[in-house]
Amino acid sequence: MTALPGPDSATDAALIEAYRAGSEPAASELVSRHAPAVGRFLYSAGAAASDVEDLAQEAFFRAFRRLDTWRGDASFRSWLFSIARNLLKDEFRKRRGRHVLSIEDHDVPNRDDPAGEVEAQEAADQLRRGLMDLPRLQREVFLLRVQEGGSYDEIAAVLDTTPGAARVHYHHAVKRLKELLS
Amino acid sequence: MTEPPCTRLSERIPEVATGRADWSAGEAEHLSACAACRAEWQLAQTAQRLARRAEALIDPDRVADHVMRRLAESPARGIGRRLRWVGVTVAAAAAILLVVRVTSTPSPEMMPVVASVPPDGLFLRGLDSLTVEELESVLVSIDQPIAAVSTIDAYEWQSLDDHELERLLREWEG
DSSP states (O other), X not given: OBOOSSSOHHHHHHHHHHHHTTOHHHHHHHHHHHHHHHHHHHHHTTOOGGGHHHHHHHHXXXXXXXXXXXXXXXXXXXXXXXXXXXXXXXXXXXXXXXXXXXXXXOOOOOTTOHHHHHHHHHHHHHXXXXXXXXXXXXXXXXXXXXXXXXOHHHHHHHHTSOHHHHHHHHHHHHHHHHHHHO | OOOOXXXXXXXXXXXXXTTSOOXXXXXXXXXXXXXXXXXXXXXXXXXXXXXXXXXXXXXXHHHHHHHHHHHHHSOOHHHHHHHHHHHHHHHHHHHHXXXXXXXXXXXGGGOOOOOSSOOTTOOOTTGGGSOHHHHHHHHHHHHSOXXXXXXXXXXXXXXXXXXXXHHHHHHHHO
């Protein structure tokens, strides 16, 4: 089984079984444990800040509606990422390729080091813009590797590519983003 | 073959950046001496900052509530697909009735008293509010031949006038 790191995927399987047997709390638990990761991916991959929660909601809704098609050969989290990336692709298509990046949604500023904080915020904005300039696969491999800690095998399963290709995409992405941020 | 330290460190960065491991003393030493690796580490940290920013945009409990509500409100996928066939079946039945009516000439003395309610299971309005069990029962009744669920027989269909037929269809279609 290929599983991106995250909450125990064996427990995920038990929760899914419980949901199939009619337990709503089991489904809520699945959403609560995976929603932050889905949100991280959607936002970093270019979703507008105001759309992140709606898109995440849609991803979970679709996942539960299609649960009969989930065969368990990938983790629930990996499967969610596959759904989320397709949703985002549709969203970009709707916007005819225009990516909506908002730079107003910053973290709470660090009062101890305002200058460092501003610099870090700028770097994050710059990275987000840089990610959107990357080819889609490079961007997604980078995010699943650096933000989620996925192995190349796991990432390849989510993105329907090979581990070798995922590795190449990752190193290309790192090279380009390093140049951008240096 | 031993990998160069930069390659090894590069492969370790995601693990350390996501908090699942720490740098070893040797790695930390290499990091402080190698500008290229430091730049890559900084990039990973910036990506983590972006991740934290994203987490602030999402309330998992609210997402769970909305998802559960939507799931409760929407019929199961298989049912939804079959419901489309309900619409098609009813439309086809209506079209057949119209054709039958147009091609026949009813005699006024044979006018039937048409039931004012549509046949069981042929309501379209209000399907959204039915439970899965109720929807299943609608589907079962739709699967039967029209004559089996109709409250008037084929003879009576043919003897409806245009106004009655139209009224009946309007009632069916809500």
